[in-house]
Amino acid sequence: MSRIEGVMKAMKDQGRKALIPYITAGDPHPDQSVGLMHTLVKAGADIIELGVPFSDPMADGPVIQLACERALVHGTTLRQVIAMVKEFRKTDDVTPIVLMGYLNPMEAMGYEAFADAAADAGVDGVLTVDLPHEEADVVAPLFAARNLDPIFLMAPTTTDERIKAISEHSSGYVYYVSIKGVTGSATINVDEVAQKVAHIRDIMALPVGVGFGIRDADTAAAISRVSDGVIVGSVLVDTIARHQADPDALNKALTDLLHPMRVAMDSPAS
Amino acid sequence: MSVKLTEEMLKALPDARGHFGAFGGRFVSETLIDSLMTLEREYLRLKDDAEFQATFDKDLADYVGRPSPLYFAERLTKKAGGAQIWLKREDLNHTGAHKVNNTIGQALLASFLGKKRIIAETGAGQHGVATATVCARLGLECHVFMGAEDVKRQSLNVYRMKLLGATVHSVQSGTKTLKDAMNDAMRDWVANVDDTFYIIGTVAGPHPYPLLVRDFQSVIGRETRRQALEQAGKLPDALVACVGGGSNAIGMFHPFLADETVELYGVEAGGLGIETGQHAAPLCAGRPGVLHGNRTYLMEDENGQIAATHSVSAGLDYPGVGPEHSWLKDIGRAHYVSVTDDEALDGFRMLTQIEGIMPALETAHAVAYAVKLAATMDKDKMIVINISGRGDKDIHTIAQLDGIEI
Numbered sequence: 001m002s003r004i005e006g007v008m009k010a011m012k013d014q015g016r017k018a019l020i021p022y023i024t025a026g027d028p029h030p031d032q033s034v035g036l037m038h039t040l041v042k043a044g045a046d047i048i049e050l051g052v053p054f055s056d057p058m059a060d061g062p063v064i065q066l067a068c069e070r071a072l073v074h075g076t077t078l079r080q081v082i083a084m085v086k087e088f089r090k091t092d093d094v095t096p097i098v099l100m101g102y103l104n105p106m107e108a109m110g111y112e113a114f115a116d117a118a119a120d121a122g123v124d125g126v127l128t129v130d131l132p133h134e135e136a137d138v139v140a141p142l143f144a145a146r147n148l149d150p151i152f153l154m155a156p157t158t159t160d161e162r163i164k165a166i167s168e169h170s171s172g173y174v175y176y177v178s179i180k181g182v183t184g185s186a187t188i189n190v191d192e193v194a195q196k197v198a199h200i201r202d203i204m205a206l207p208v209g210v211g212f213g214i215r216d217a218d219t220a221a222a223i224s225r226v227s228d229g230v231i232v233g234s235v236l237v238d239t240i241a242r243h244q245a246d247p248d249a250l251n252k253a254l255t256d257l258l259h260p261m262r263v264a265m266d267s268p269a270s
Numbered sequence: 271m272s273v274k275l276t277e278e279m280l281k282a283l284p285d286a287r288g289h290f291g292a293f294g295g296r297f298v299s300e301t302l303i304d305s306l307m308t309l310e311r312e313y314l315r316l317k318d319d320a321e322f323q324a325t326f327d328k329d330l331a332d333y334v335g336r337p338s339p340l341y342f343a344e345r346l347t348k349k350a351g352g353a354q355i356w357l358k359r360e361d362l363n364h365t366g367a368h369k370v371n372n373t374i375g376q377a378l379l380a381s382f383l384g385k386k387r388i389i390a391e392t393g394a395g396q397h398g399v400a401t402a403t404v405c406a407r408l409g410l411e412c413h414v415f416m417g418a419e420d421v422k423r424q425s426l427n428v429y430r431m432k433l434l435g436a437t438v439h440s441v442q443s444g445t446k447t448l449k450d451a452m453n454d455a456m457r458d459w460v461a462n463v464d465d466t467f468y469i470i471g472t473v474a475g476p477h478p479y480p481l482l483v484r485d486f487q488s489v490i491g492r493e494t495r496r497q498a499l500e501q502a503g504k505l506p507d508a509l510v511a512c513v514g515g516g517s518n519a520i521g522m523f524h525p526f527l528a529d530e531t532v533e534l535y536g537v538e539a540g541g542l543g544i545e546t547g548q549h550a551a552p553l554c555a556g557r558p559g560v561l562h563g564n565r566t567y568l569m570e571d572e573n574g575q576i577a578a579t580h581s582v583s584a585g586l587d588y589p590g591v592g593p594e595h596s597w598l599k600d601i602g603r604a605h606y607v608s609v610t611d612d613e614a615l616d617g618f619r620m621l622t623q624i625e626g627i628m629p630a631l632e633t634a635h636a637v638a639y640a641v642k643l644a645a646t647m648d649k650d651k652m653i654v655i656n657i658s659g660r661g662d663k664d665i666h667t668i669a670q671l672d673g674i675e676i
Contacts (some may be wrong), residue, residue: 055575059299108574153300181461
């Protein structure tokens with residue numbers, strides 16, 4: 001069982017839902033990323049999605065675009081991001097790490113070299129935003145041989161036929177993109193999400209994490225009741241941007257944002 | 271090492287996944303996949319639909335003004351001192367460039383799909399103008415994304431688009447040029463995927479765009495082939511076209527791919543010189559990667575981050591290129607070369623002064639290379655340059671280089 005499957009199963013057994021924060025590696029500075037990852041775990045994260053910065057993040061809104069720019073100004077590379085995971089693993093070998101990004105940095109590194117390094121560092125899953133399963137025939141066997149879970153997106157526009165096909169290429173969990181739009185762009189409609197997630201679950205059995213548009217504890221709690229995991233990104237990245245000059249204030253601000261989500265998600269529905 | 275291409279082989283490309291050999295494909299986030307699959311299905315149906323094709327052909331004739339002439343440039347030929355140089359006059363199309371061939375076709379597709387809102391990216395503004403034009407004609411809402419840097423250097427086209435009723439979005443992210451305009455157009459599309467049709471301006475992007483843009487632009491090569499046979503009694507020996515994303519070049523080349531004797535030359539923007547790194551020549555100096563929905567030659571750093579490009583011409587200032595060009599390069603069917611900003615400017619002045627035809631700065635790259643090429647060829651040989659656009663939009667840039675305020 002992969003680390004992600006293990007966490008998802010344990011959460012399910014406890015009747016709880018996974019809290020999955022996203023931050024961009026290297027933002028605001030590569031030296032701070034490992035510390036921020038530990039902060040997220042202390043604040044209640046079950047899985048971390050660690051963004052690999054890319055110069056042209058087409059599926060992201062301005063908040064994550066700017067995070068990529070901050071990380072790239074300091075020369076953050078995919079190899080360094082993998083090294084951050086290795087460093088993180090020295091003191092945390094339970095929290096699953098999913099690398100999330102775009103295909104080109106991985107292609108430039110070489111798929112086999114990437115898969116080797118990621119597995120060696122303790123990466124658990126890989127979500128490549130611009131790699132639909134139809135184009136994943138090269139990476140899929142490399143990931144499978146190293147127990148890296150391929151995480152794919154599903155969207156409001158995903159047809160039943162594709163839900164089935166995507167689930168057959170996925171392991172760990174699937175990431176349901178709750179809105180038509182880029183990251184950080186719109187507010188989530190809980191009822192619509194509930195309906196679609198229920199529909200997805202009728203078709204496939206993997207856990208469903210829901211992301212895009214979740215900014216506060218109430219929404220996190222509401223989404224957690226209709227899914228298996230709550231993915232929170234832009235609001236955290238925005239917090240990082242606002243406190244980039246003051247690491248202590250940043251740690252506190254991230255905790256103040258994430259911990260109430262954890263508490264709300266673990267509280268019985270009122 | 272060039273392979274002989276047959277009509278049969280060419281019909282099979284791109285394959286069902288949109289691949290041209292190792293290039294092309296559909297690398298986009300999940301939200302867009304369904305729209306792209308619908309577009310592919312509908313296009314494959316309409317491409318053989320008599321009514322659709324008749325409407326397209328009629329629009330090209332009556333609205334665009336096709337066929338565009340094939341003109342023998344006698345004085346330019348004499349100046350170059352070698353092969354005969356002929357010009358395919360895409361600059362005489364309505365809106366002043368080849369871009370309109372494609373926007374007519376895609377707007378027609380949008381109408382068949384019932385989409386009322388159109389978005390487009392633009393570099394030099396020619397595709398933006400061509401899109402705004404067809405939207406005005408069909409009463410469609412039009413949004414054009416343009417890098418802030420390009421908004422500055424192509425202000426005339428920005429104003430043209432506004433006059434035509436389009437909203438121009440100045441893109442402030444990244445390098446503020448064509449690639450960033452394309453990023454933002456894709457972001458808009460994801461958010462408005464239900465009612466919006468994205469008219470991509472070049473033969474890049476996710477499948478089926480490289481296919482359908484190539485098909486719409488192939489009218490250039492088909493006409494050239496027929497006109498060359500009628501006017502010169504033979505096929506050309508060489509075709510020369512500038513390559514940014516590569517739509518005018520593919521439109522010119524594609525109908526000749528199976529004609530072994532016709533050499534194909536794509537001219538990329540050499541900027542300040544390939545050796546300086548300040549250029550926009552992915553086929554000459556880049557390597558394969560994935561950007562904007564397709565695998566193709568890219569300008570990138572060793573870590574896979576897309577590199578900033580430079581060209582005096584906004585329309586060529588793009589780090590990628592259409593995947594079919596990448597394939598043509600790798601199989602050796604087409605030659606890809608580059609000329610510098612300075613050479614292109616010389617080409618601009620030469621064509622303006624000895625033929626009275628003012629080319630776009632993009633096109634001037636093809637002119638500059640063709641003149642060099644002609645000099646190496648015998649006088650009984652024939653070169654056709656695709657004069658992809660006219661140069662009015664670049665007069666400010668030229669004047670500025672001359673230190674003149676207008």
